[in-house]
Amino acid sequence: MTPVSTTLTTELLLHRAGTKSYWRGLTYREAVLSLRVHSRHVAARVRGGDEDAYAVELSWSGTHLVGACSCPHGSEGFFCKHCVAVGLVLLDRGETVPPPDAEDVELKDVLRSLPPEVLRELLYEQAAGDPELRARIMSSL
Template structure:
């Protein structure tokens, strides 16, 4: 499974038109943060709209979610391309899906036990696999 971010991958995911439009949006990336398992960014679009982007891996597939109209329809849009290109320009990448989620571990450590039990109960009540794991522990 390859989780290498490349310009070729961005072109493949977005298609020619969105890729070339994304090239012109690199300077529109307002913020970019690499988290433990995903990248979060904000990009200024046309007419001063600001879109939120999240990029991560789903297995070997690079997934880009954007709040723009094209992205909201499930497409890997020009804003996702711009974020990917800025990552590459900065020598960064989208973390692999199996990276340790340090942020989540730290947050869970800081929560009171009762809050953790309530959160886990909510998850287990709606997910038979989680419930089964808890019942077997």
């Protein structure tokens, strides 16, 4: 299997955001209120120009860096200045967006804590609408 290239760089942020949003993002690094690196994504809160705090998430879809933000520009599907600011703060800290194939430790921990009947119901709901998952379960007998 070919390794997936998921390297966060300033060049990638510039490419994803475009020149205007990238340069505006440079001035928003101090507006990053909180930032947490999860198993497969990064979640942050960034103060906007109107003092609202926006929810930002960065993750990978294959080798494509995906940014989601609750600001008006981000809500239209654009990689906005808030996404850039979060990416730049990650780089400043020597951190990165975890790769899409990273072990999802958080999910495993939650699944371990759930009662078996809840797990069965969740799995049934998912498998009922997913023929491939249903086939995998049925072939496990």
